[in-house]
Amino acid sequence: MGLSHFSMVNAHPDTQTLACDSAGFLVDVLGKYLPHTKIYTKYEELLDTGNLDAVVIATPSRLHVPMVRAALERGIHVFCEKPFCLDWRDAEELADLAEAKRLVNQVGYHYRYVGAFRRMKEIVDSGALGEIRHVVAEAYGPVVLRARKQNWRTRKTEGGGCLYDYAAHPLNLLNWFFGQPEHVSGSAMVPIFSTETDDMVMSTLRFAGGAMAQLSVNWSDDSFRKMSTKIELIGTKGRVNADRQECQLYLREEHPALPGMHKGWNVQYTTELTRDPWFYLRGEEYSAQIADFVEAVRDGKSRAAENDFRSAAITDRTLDMILEDASGVRIADPVREPVADKPAKRNWLFRTRT
Incomplete structure (x- = not known):
């Protein structure tokens, strides 16, 4: 970087x-x-x-x-x-x-500059989803795939392991949408290949307003070519899924704050949601x-x-x-x-x- x-x-x-x-x-x-x-x-x-x-x-x-x-x-x-x-x-x-x-x-x-996640933030702020109750936040990728000599990333006091290096990304998006959680429970930090720190993290977070988020992160997953982060939000009036490529929105009814979005599924791609970079x-x-x-x-x-x-x-x-x-x-x-x-x-x- x-x-x-x-x-x-x-x-x-x-x-x-x-x-x-x-x-x-x-x-x-x-x-x-x-x-x-x-x-x-x-x-x-x-x-x-x-x-x-x-x-x-x-x-x-x-x-x-x-x-x-x-x-x-x-x-x-x-x-x-x-x-x-x-x-x-x-x-x-x-x-x-x-x-x-x-x-x-x-x-x-x-990730706050990725078009699909910026669109998700706009949808959350619009209120079109109603009361958001269920949240799934995931990140997977092939960072640590075998036992090997420790480096700064896999030393708890140097980089913080999977929690700080990987889980920080989806958590930062949840903080952007909902603020700091009121309560955290059921957390597990699991080593797979590392000896000093975690390679997989799971947790349940409760936010003000009632949203419950399930966090699942694993940086020892070689089924992914590179890091993949996905957020899913389910509310009383619809749901939205977003990753690096697209934002998928389902509305039970049209909402005035989202002109052009119709009842049912709406798909927007990051390419159409992003300004050309300098x-x-x-x-x-x-x-x-x-x-x-x-x-x-x-x-x-x-x-x-x-x-x-x-x-x-x-x-x-x-x-x-x-x-x-x-x-x-x-x-x-x-x-x-x-x-x-x-x-x-x-x-x-x-x-x-x-």
Whole structure:
């Protein structure tokens, strides 16, 4: 994701891009093909000498808190990859700091920029489904398919496992639709190949208004070529299903808030629900979120259109609720390792072009 973000930011007409990474191979490659791009190997040095307007942080999750705080304290706008923080209290603290300094802040929950999920949000807000009672949220993919040497993703204190890396995506969408859950129950975090963390997560969440959500996530499922996320909502007046490709809406009766949608099934595809991106890499949703962030910085706004730190903190708190329920123990303070001596990885930064 660091390379992807670098490519998108570097292509944006309103930015001049600097880079920071500790991996020798990446530094060598960037130096060879982008000889005019200044490349740092220590993020503190870049923050202090790079004359930055904004920073994009795409590092292992454990490094987010010190890096985000360091940037905010220097008055630098921050885009941070998800999951935001492994402790929701850190997320709240960083949201407070960003808001106090009126700095643009955003977290990379790119599904909020997928046309089908944005349409689902509009349908939920319209009230056309009546009272939403039953929700199914799923995410499957082939990330961990065999027992192997641990990496940062599969270390609980580094990346948080399947819960934080995979389940965070559908949960962030549910938070977007319904807010923070009131109660979590029946949670299970199951290892399949990993020895230190979970590969499969299941949970039941209850939201204000009565919606009950069944969460099912598995990053050790090789029946999927890549990550696949799907949300299904069933209400008293209809139902809606959405994934990366399409939004399927069933209405028992037409609703004035959804002109053009008739009684029965209606299908809209992401291609017709999405504006053409200014630059296409990985998917239009990635380009759209980076454009929102860059333009918010350029235009002097205090926040981006979606996914600010405050909303990401709600997802971090939801993840913690599942973790507590699955373990049966109230987690007062997760184990933390020192970070000062850890090198930055895939940490891309830029300044706006004036």
